[in-house]
Amino acid sequence: MNKFLLWLIFAMxxxxxxxxxxxxxxxxxxxxxxxxxxxxxxxxxxxxxxxPPVFTSTITAPLAERGYYVFPVxxxxxxxxxxGLSEAGHIHQLPPSRFLDxxxxxxxxxxxxxxxxxxxxxxxxxxxxxxxxELKDTRTxxxxxxxxxxxxxxxxxxxxxxxxxLIAGLIVMAVKAAITAxxxxxxxxxxxxxxxxxxPPKGLPAGxxxxxxxxxxxxx
Amino acid sequence: MNNQPVRLVFISIFSLSLWACAPKSLFYxxxxxxxxxxxxxxxxxxxxxxxxxxxxxxxEQSGRKVPPGLYADYGFMLYRRGNLDGxxxxxxxxxxxxxxxxxxxxxxxxxxxxxxKSPPAQDSQSTSEEGKKP
Numbered sequence: 001m002n003k004f005l006l007w008l009i010f011a012m013x014x015x016x017x018x019x020x021x022x023x024x025x026x027x028x029x030x031x032x033x034x035x036x037x038x039x040x041x042x043x044x045x046x047x048x049x050x051x052p053p054v055f056t057s058t059i060t061a062p063l064a065e066r067g068y069y070v071f072p073v074x075x076x077x078x079x080x081x082x083x084g085l086s087e088a089g090h091i092h093q094l095p096p097s098r099f100l101d102x103x104x105x106x107x108x109x110x111x112x113x114x115x116x117x118x119x120x121x122x123x124x125x126x127x128x129x130x131x132x133x134e135l136k137d138t139r140t141x142x143x144x145x146x147x148x149x150x151x152x153x154x155x156x157x158x159x160x161x162x163x164x165x166l167i168a169g170l171i172v173m174a175v176k177a178a179i180t181a182x183x184x185x186x187x188x189x190x191x192x193x194x195x196x197x198x199x200p201p202k203g204l205p206a207g208x209x210x211x212x213x214x215x216x217x218x219x220x
Numbered sequence: 221m222n223n224q225p226v227r228l229v230f231i232s233i234f235s236l237s238l239w240a241c242a243p244k245s246l247f248y249x250x251x252x253x254x255x256x257x258x259x260x261x262x263x264x265x266x267x268x269x270x271x272x273x274x275x276x277x278x279x280e281q282s283g284r285k286v287p288p289g290l291y292a293d294y295g296f297m298l299y300r301r302g303n304l305d306g307x308x309x310x311x312x313x314x315x316x317x318x319x320x321x322x323x324x325x326x327x328x329x330x331x332x333x334x335x336x337k338s339p340p341a342q343d344s345q346s347t348s349e350e351g352k353k354p
Contacts, residue, residue, distance in 0.1 A: 035320050053257060053261055056256070056260065057253050057256040058253060060252070060288075060289065061245075061253065064246070064247060065246055068288075069288045069320035071288075071289060071292075071321070071324065072288075072289030072292045072293045072296075073256060074256050074259055074260055075289070075292055075296050077260070078296070102324075103324050104321070104322065104323025187257075209246055
């Protein structure tokens with residue numbers, strides 16, 4: 001009986017361990033809630049040189065729609081270059097307080113692009129983007145929030161059935177593969193990743209321009 | 221038969237509530253994304269600038285909110301074209317719309333004022349340099 005109880009407890013702990021999504025710690029975030037965020041040039045850990053501009057073009061809307069003032073990303077890049085800061089690797093090493101002095105930003109978002117690739121398996125291909133995000137307070141240097149988002153798109157869905165379907169499919173694949181090779185296809189994936197990563201329950205609490213500002217604590 | 225107007229009211233209330241529930245974006249984004257990409261890559265700077273201009277115009281005309289950063293971007297575009305007064309006006313518009321940008325916008329405006337005050341010889345030199353560009 002005792003043994004059974006022990007097993008039961010063990011099982012319950014095990015199950016609860018599986019189901020509970022490890023809750024993020026938002027204490028630092030709520031202690032220093034930012035109004036404005038500057039997104040600095042992304043660190044690119046991939047060989048795809050076109051990744052940072054595609055990523056950066058799609059970050060503003062999702063972040064601003066969460067309710068934050070987002071400094072214009074293109075202008076940010078130019079202004080940093082203007083003072084000799086053109087290397088993302090170097091920029092990511094700077095103390096966050098620099099971005100308070102330079103921009104007056106409450107927080108700085110550092111993004112690292114971890115994967116940006118197309119993998120070909122026979123006639124299908126899969127496109128992957130993967131990014132790591134870290135938001136730091138510019139006054140204390142504290143890490144306010146961290147996230148990672150991967151989006152995978154497989155090209156094998158769809159395709160016509162019946163005779164000739166395979167050939168048509170092959171041609172479509174070839175065309176698709178050719179298009180991906182010239183960077184076009186990554187944009188929707190980058191957009192999707194940036195939209196997903198800031199949403200509850202793991203994303204950023206609503207900022208001052210969002211109607212849910214200060215009322216969405218229960219979602220996280 | 222008598223139900224007809226009641227039903228209509230219900231339907232309209234229902235559709236109104238649906239409309240209210242639909243996720244509405246806080247800002248009007250238009251072609252801003254394309255505009256950033258085009259200007260960043262530099263393949264088509266003019267098209268990028270057109271998209272930026274169009275997005276602001278559409279937002280203002282439809283009464284939707286212009287997103288953060290667009291007035292600043294537009295101001296910078298004017299600055300590059302040599303329209304310094306226009307640039308100041310748009311940087312000012314950005315900081316009035318979004319006070320979070322005050323420090324940066326004021327810095328940029330101060331820089332332009334300095335440039336305007338600087339001796340005209342330097343100004344003409346810089347414009348002639350601009351003209352030499354292919």
